[in-house]
Each structure stands twice: as structure tokens, then as C-alpha cells.
Amino acid sequence: MLDERVRGVALTFVDNAGITRVKTVPVAKLADAAQWGVGMSPVFDVFGVDDSITTSRHIGGPVGDLRLRPDLDRLTALAAQPGWAWAPVDRWTQEGEPYVACQRRFARAMTERAAAAGLSLRMAFEIEWYVGQPGEPPSPACTGPAYGMTRIVELSAYLDDLLATLAAQGVAVEQLHPEYAVGQLELSIAPGDPVAAADDNVLVRQTIRAVSARHGLQVSFAPVVVAGQVGNGAHLHFSARDANGALFAGGTGPHGLTDRGESVLAGALERLPALCAIGSPGVASYLRLVPQRWAGAFQCWGRENREAGLRFVTGVTGTEDRSANAEIKCIDGAANPYLVVGAVAALVVDALDAGNRLPAEVGVDPASLPDAEQPPRLPESLPEAVARLEADEGLRRAMGDPLFEAFLAVRRAEVELFAGRSSDDIAAATRWRY
Known part of the structure; x- marks a missing residue:
């Protein structure tokens, strides 16, 4: 009540x-x-x-x-x-x-499809945002270094208010910390079923906006706030269980993956370029999705490799059964969270019993490898990502033609909207839209 x-x-x-x-x-x-x-x-x-x-x-x-x-x-x-x-x-x-074409209905339908396949999916978003003083050009509300306690001191009352507000709304926060970019913070939400994870994404972002406003601050969840700098991600963590337990722990595959778990991750990795159009859907997204900016710009995987497009997280020894998960990094603040969770759920079910096997793990920064040894880059522009999504018949079937084609139409219209504009112009035009 x-x-x-x-x-x-x-x-x-x-x-x-x-x-x-x-x-x-x-x-x-x-x-x-x-x-x-x-x-x-x-x-x-x-x-x-x-x-x-x-x-x-x-x-x-x-x-x-x-x-x-x-x-x-x-x-x-x-x-x-x-x-x-x-x-x-x-x-x-x-x-x-x-x-x-209801995006939330799509997320629920794909969750139900997973349940029909005997799977229980858990998902959670990491939310990154820029906090600054109102006005242009952007002026960060804190001056402390990346990950520095100074930022917590500077924004102590604001962050206390945010945590208290989220707790009052029943949102379970896992972590809150300063991030790498100037004026950037990150909040991790506890996992839930896919639809709940997307709902929480919406609620948390609007709560951050409301708390910021009453402290006289301006926030942005846009892929990039300032061109050339590290942008805002909205990385998705996910895990899956079947009747036998966790798919990502207790098996004989790489780092304890079960056969089905490895097939799921290999299938997701193969289709990451198509997923980019959903997870990194803006022209500005490709100002963020570049190497050596914590964005996961390469189509590769690795245990705890934060520059890989697919990061495998095993968790602390002894907790793998409940903590092992995978992180998809090609997702930013321009993405519709319901489309993201629905698409990932669809990829998981498609790959579950396909017998896929992961390629060789990349255990270093992919950009540090010689050119001939680097894994493929994920799409470097929105048109490239759109072409990969358009060719993915599985996601078309999952979304249905009305939703799929409306989504592609918006992507193409935004490509045309920003054609010929500089990176600075693109960042300025989108920074306060998200």
C-alpha cells in the first residue's frame, strides 16, 4: 500500500x-x-x-x-x-x-522461454554516471582521483542520501564507488530475474537523477560525456542454473565451466557483434567502445579480463556455485535495458545445448598484442553493428518483425542524424539525453 x-x-x-x-x-x-x-x-x-x-x-x-x-x-x-x-x-x-513491440513483454517472453528450457537466469546491471554542476561545458562535482576516497569525501552527503533513498525503495545495492572518468561514479545492483533487473535499472537511474536534482547537481548516463574520455557503461552480469545446479561452476571446462555453461558463453561470444547494436545502440556509443578504455572493445573472453568483450567472473574460491557469472561489457547508458536482458536471454537459450566451445582465452590486454595476434574488434561504428544485428536471424525471430524493424529504423535514423558531425558535437548532443 x-x-x-x-x-x-x-x-x-x-x-x-x-x-x-x-x-x-x-x-x-x-x-x-x-x-x-x-x-x-x-x-x-x-x-x-x-x-x-x-x-x-x-x-x-x-x-x-x-x-x-x-x-x-x-x-x-x-x-x-x-x-x-x-x-x-x-x-x-x-x-x-x-x-x-512492447520491450518489457519481450524481456518477459525470453525469461519464460529460458524457464521452459529448464533454466533460471539471474542478471544485474552496473550503472555508471557522471555527476557535475549544472551548465555547460561539463564541470564535475568532484575533483578527486579515479577510485579515490577524496570523491567520497567531497560527495559524502549526496551519496549518503542516495543510499538511504535506494534502501527506502527496497533496492539492494551491492557496491558504490568512484570510477575512472572525471566526475564518474558506479553503482552495482543485486541480481534478480531478467525483467526485475531491467526494472531496477530504470528505477535506480531515475532515483539517481532525483537525488542529484535535490542536491543541485546534474547527471548523465550517456555513453560519453566528453569525447575522447572514458564513457559510461551499463555492463550486464548474468548467470544461469539448471536442474543440476550452476552452469558456470563445478564443471570440467575452462575455470570450472560445465559443458552447457561453456556452450552458453561461446554462443554469446560469437554473437556479441550483433548484440552491440542493442547494447551500444547510439552513434555516441562508438566513441566509448574503443580499446583501453574499460569498454571491452574486442570479441574475446577471459577470466577477470576487463578489456575483453566477455569477462568471466569465477568469484572467490569456495563461492563459485553462487557467485560465478559472466559480464557483457558492450552495453552502455543508451541501451534499453529490457531489450538487453531479453536479447541475452535469447542468446543463452539458443546456445544452451548447441555444443559450442570457447576459443582460446585472452589473458592480457588484447590491444597489447601484435596486430596479427589480436582478436577481432567488435563493431567500430553504429552502421557496422546494425548490419551485424540485421543478419542475426535468431534475434529477429526472438524480437519479432515489428519490434526488430522499429528498432533498426531508429538506429538508421540516428546514423543519418549525426552523419558528418564531429565527435565533440555528437557528445554534446547526447550527453543530457540520458
Whole structure:
């Protein structure tokens, strides 16, 4: 039950540009919204990062309406926004049918597909953000060094408020620390099922934004805030269990992988270039996805290798059964988290019993190897990533043509939007959109 002081409820979904869109209702209308939904045009599926509108074969134009139905199981009073609560929505047609291009529905469908294959998936995002003083050019709110305690001292009241707010909202925080880039922080969320992980991503980011605003600070989750510097990731950690236990521990494969676990990671590694279009979906994303910036720009894997596109985390000796997981690093703050978790779940199920085997592990910084020995680079531009996704028939089938083609249309429109613009212009145009 909500506190009687709550008067409004923010109902959110994330569009194909990675922007969290919203409609709100008074608390008195919440039950009605849960039963019948709140109107919202399907045209938002073809909005770009700058709110320009494109079109696609199935979706586009001003005609039609959808119904936003809040998931009341996730209804949360917003501790940093007195008088407000939040709930994510699923989108339905006016005829009461699930909307085929609903990103949250896609995430749930892929989670259910995994469950039907006997798998329990756990996922969690790391959220990186820049915190600064309002205005241009960007002016960081802290001056301490990367990972330095000085930043915690400088931002002590702000971070205390953030932790208290998240705790009041029932969000389990695993870690909070200063990151590498100027003015950058990172927060890790406890794992949950894929849909819950995506919901938590949305809730945590908007909570960070609200807490920052009441401290007079400005935040950005954009892939890059300043061109040429380390950007903001939103890396995804995932693990899987079947009836026999953890797939990523207790086996005879590399670092204890089971046969099925190795097949899952090998399949995910093979399809990372296509996943880039979903996890690094903006033109600005490829200003971040470069070697030696902690972004995982190479199509390779390694145990605890933070420059590999796929990092295998075994956990502390003795805890592998509950802590072993894989981290996909080609994901940033422009990504729609529901599409990310849904796509990863689809890749996992596709690879589960395929008998894939991992290539040789890369145990060094891939960029330090001679050119002839370096693993392949992941896509170096959005058009390259889009081409790889377009060729991935498995992800097309999983997403369905309406969602898949609307997503690609937005990607192509953003390529055209930023064609010929400098890296500085691209960073400036997107830094406050996320």
C-alpha cells in the first residue's frame, strides 16, 4: 500500500532510443489504469534520441493507440520525490492483446522461454554516471582521483542520501564507488530475474537523477560525456542454473565451466557483434567502445579480463556455485535495458545445448598484442553493428518483425542524424539525453 501522502504515480516504459518515457496518473486513477490502461501512441517506438520521428514497415505515424498498464507488483513510493510513486508498464492494444513491440513483454517472453528450457537466469546491471554542476561545458562535482576516497569525501552527503533513498525503495545495492572518468561514479545492483533487473535499472537511474536534482547537481548516463574520455557503461552480469545446479561452476571446462555453461558463453561470444547494436545502440556509443578504455572493445573472453568483450567472473574460491557469472561489457547508458536482458536471454537459450566451445582465452590486454595476434574488434561504428544485428536471424525471430524493424529504423535514423558531425558535437548532443 502507498503512503497517503502519495498523490501521483509515474508510469514508465523505455523506447527504442533508450529514453525513459512517462505518463502519470493520480493515485485515485491507479486501479483504473491497472485494469484498462492509459493511452499512449505507438509512434514512440520510432522516436529518436533527439525526439525526431522516423517510421518502419510495421510501426510509425500518428494513427493508433496503445494502453499502458502498470505492474502493481513493482509499485514503489519514490523517496526522493515526495508525493510520487513509480511503476513500470506493459503495453497492450486497445483490444486487450499484448502489444507485439512492447520491450518489457519481450524481456518477459525470453525469461519464460529460458524457464521452459529448464533454466533460471539471474542478471544485474552496473550503472555508471557522471555527476557535475549544472551548465555547460561539463564541470564535475568532484575533483578527486579515479577510485579515490577524496570523491567520497567531497560527495559524502549526496551519496549518503542516495543510499538511504535506494534502501527506502527496497533496492539492494551491492557496491558504490568512484570510477575512472572525471566526475564518474558506479553503482552495482543485486541480481534478480531478467525483467526485475531491467526494472531496477530504470528505477535506480531515475532515483539517481532525483537525488542529484535535490542536491543541485546534474547527471548523465550517456555513453560519453566528453569525447575522447572514458564513457559510461551499463555492463550486464548474468548467470544461469539448471536442474543440476550452476552452469558456470563445478564443471570440467575452462575455470570450472560445465559443458552447457561453456556452450552458453561461446554462443554469446560469437554473437556479441550483433548484440552491440542493442547494447551500444547510439552513434555516441562508438566513441566509448574503443580499446583501453574499460569498454571491452574486442570479441574475446577471459577470466577477470576487463578489456575483453566477455569477462568471466569465477568469484572467490569456495563461492563459485553462487557467485560465478559472466559480464557483457558492450552495453552502455543508451541501451534499453529490457531489450538487453531479453536479447541475452535469447542468446543463452539458443546456445544452451548447441555444443559450442570457447576459443582460446585472452589473458592480457588484447590491444597489447601484435596486430596479427589480436582478436577481432567488435563493431567500430553504429552502421557496422546494425548490419551485424540485421543478419542475426535468431534475434529477429526472438524480437519479432515489428519490434526488430522499429528498432533498426531508429538506429538508421540516428546514423543519418549525426552523419558528418564531429565527435565533440555528437557528445554534446547526447550527453543530457540520458
